[in-house]
Amino acid sequence: MILSEKKDFLLALLAGTISGLTAVALFAQSGFLISKAALLPPFYIILILTAFLKLFGVAKSASKYAERYISHRVTFSLLEKIRLRFFQSLQPYAHSLLSSYRGGDLLTRMTKDVDTLQQYFLRVAYPPLVALLVFFGTMLFTIWFSIWITLLLLVSVILCSIILPLLWQKPKEITSQQHYTESLTEYFYGLTDLTVAGKRPAAEQALQQLSLDFEQNIQNEEKQALKAQLVNQATALSTAFAVVILGAYFVTTGALDGLYLAMLLLIALTVFEVAIPLGTVPLHKAKAKDAFVRLTAFDAAAISTQALPQGQLQTVQANNVSYRYPNSDFQALQDISFTINAGEKIAIVGPSGAGKSTLFQLLIQNLQPSNGEILWNGDNTAQIQHEQLWGQMGIMLQHNHFFSGTIKENLLSEKEAGQMEQLLEQLQLPFSLEQEVLENARNLSGGEQQRLALARVLLRDAPIYLLDEPFAHLDSSLTTHCTELLLTLPQTVICITHKLDALALFDRIFVIYEHQLVEADHYDELIKKQGIFYHMQQLK
Ligand SMILES: Nc1ncnc2c1ncn2[C@@H]1O[C@H](COP(=O)(O)OP(=O)(O)OP(=O)(O)O)[C@@H](O)[C@H]1O
Numbered sequence: 001m002i003l004s005e006k007k008d009f010l011l012a013l014l015a016g017t018i019s020g021l022t023a024v025a026l027f028a029q030s031g032f033l034i035s036k037a038a039l040l041p042p043f044y045i046i047l048i049l050t051a052f053l054k055l056f057g058v059a060k061s062a063s064k065y066a067e068r069y070i071s072h073r074v075t076f077s078l079l080e081k082i083r084l085r086f087f088q089s090l091q092p093y094a095h096s097l098l099s100s101y102r103g104g105d106l107l108t109r110m111t112k113d114v115d116t117l118q119q120y121f122l123r124v125a126y127p128p129l130v131a132l133l134v135f136f137g138t139m140l141f142t143i144w145f146s147i148w149i150t151l152l153l154l155v156s157v158i159l160c161s162i163i164l165p166l167l168w169q170k171p172k173e174i175t176s177q178q179h180y181t182e183s184l185t186e187y188f189y190g191l192t193d194l195t196v197a198g199k200r201p202a203a204e205q206a207l208q209q210l211s212l213d214f215e216q217n218i219q220n221e222e223k224q225a226l227k228a229q230l231v232n233q234a235t236a237l238s239t240a241f242a243v244v245i246l247g248a249y250f251v252t253t254g255a256l257d258g259l260y261l262a263m264l265l266l267i268a269l270t271v272f273e274v275a276i277p278l279g280t281v282p283l284h285k286a287k288a289k290d291a292f293v294r295l296t297a298f299d300a301a302a303i304s305t306q307a308l309p310q311g312q313l314q315t316v317q318a319n320n321v322s323y324r325y326p327n328s329d330f331q332a333l334q335d336i337s338f339t340i341n342a343g344e345k346i347a348i349v350g351p352s353g354a355g356k357s358t359l360f361q362l363l364i365q366n367l368q369p370s371n372g373e374i375l376w377n378g379d380n381t382a383q384i385q386h387e388q389l390w391g392q393m394g395i396m397l398q399h400n401h402f403f404s405g406t407i408k409e410n411l412l413s414e415k416e417a418g419q420m421e422q423l424l425e426q427l428q429l430p431f432s433l434e435q436e437v438l439e440n441a442r443n444l445s446g447g448e449q450q451r452l453a454l455a456r457v458l459l460r461d462a463p464i465y466l467l468d469e470p471f472a473h474l475d476s477s478l479t480t481h482c483t484e485l486l487l488t489l490p491q492t493v494i495c496i497t498h499k500l501d502a503l504a505l506f507d508r509i510f511v512i513y514e515h516q517l518v519e520a521d522h523y524d525e526l527i528k529k530q531g532i533f534y535h536m537q538q539l540k
Helices: 003-038 043-100 103-142 147-167 177-189 191-196 200-253 258-274 276-295 356-363 386-390 407-411 417-426 446-458 476-487 523-529 532-539
Strands: 316-323 333-340 345-349 371-376 393-396 464-468 492-496 508-513 516-521
Touching (some): 003 043, 003 103, 003 258, 103 177, 147 200, 147 258, 177 200, 258 276, 333 356, 345 356, 356 464, 386 393, 393 446, 407 446, 446 464, 446 476, 508 523, 516 523, 516 532, 523 532
Parallel strands (some): 345 508
Antiparallel strands (some): 316 371, 508 516
């Protein structure tokens, strides 16, 4: 919390306490007025007491309004900060998080968990403090009339706010919101495929069951909250009843003036209004704790502890790098070592599933090696935020996003129009810069999209280009043409490709086979060697 929120928190606490105390005073005054009126006092006494009644009424309403206003202001301010912080922690690792977490899970964290956490202030942190202050103030008053009645109130308060709430833990979830949202989003993503495969009714039935389970969860929680409030309410009423009995006894013994009995009864009834909601505090606390753990899960990843290596990123070295995906029982990459020098042009080839994309993800540090290390310019950059590291890389992923807008807007570059047009021409893209691009580039072919993405990368002044299957949708002659264009650049180029055309143009070809780097040499040498690459070429 920053200073303005701390101030608001204290103000809300003050307003809440005043509101609670004036409510007690209002009812205490009413009780006293009723008793006093029965004794037929002079009219001006009734008038003064009624005036105080009015005053407490107005003060109660005004402080209640102030409390609501300020407590909600601080809640919304906290909500904004929680959301911002969550997005900030998510953003640098968005790509790897999206491949590691299910979409629905992230959606739940962004919406439900943030909302749950904002309730922490209104339902967990704040009510006990207000209750404590209101009780303390009330007891300071009642102790003047009867120490025993004050002790009775104290015991009941401890019962309502500490002992009884321990009975109410969060009910066991049948299905979590996370699971439900994950399944729902997956259903929408895969609707067409499910329909085509005739599996839509079964999927809908499973989803309906989840929805019923989820509703049951909510009902269980509501029932639990209701029970907690009812038990506290019953305790409050029993206390009021006990106050009457104890007070009546003291009136008969002469220890208490009968004039105050109605007042003490109404105080007991009112003061518990702030204690009744305390029954649900553990329930909300458990929910807020779960939400907090889930929302802060990415925080550690967002902390950058290391500076970028000096100079432009150019050389990269892998030392005995292995990688095993979480929940996988084999290594997707085993003991890979290589050095790529400044300006070198490297092609990474290999059969499907060999580990090429995994190596790519390790190089751009979306994944961290399970063993070994990757050094950029001789430094281990594992702790550097992606944004900083990627600032020095031209990265083209297999799937590229295009926005609804113009070609120029989609190039995401500040370069001069002439330079952009020249590049489009070199990539044989017959587009004007103002030409419209529909969302997800629906109006461009796969090959056009790839060349547009390549243009976007080449317009960046990065010292190194990392490209994952940039030519997958291009025919043989366009592949050769684009490769030639790419390889005339002075930058270091690392390019995964399935296409075996134009490989002779690269300085070296890394052959990944069965999760290992089995060959790394120039095309001619690899052919001469007649190893795995040679046989791959034969099968082409
Ligand atoms: N998220 C993941 N979790 C578990 N295993 C994975 C995951 N992604 C890939 N793998 C496995 O790791 C191995 C290497 O996969 P990778 O995607 O790196 O292969 P690739 O050579 O790029 O294949 P392709 O050419 O078909 O894209 C494969 O056996 C694959 O099944």
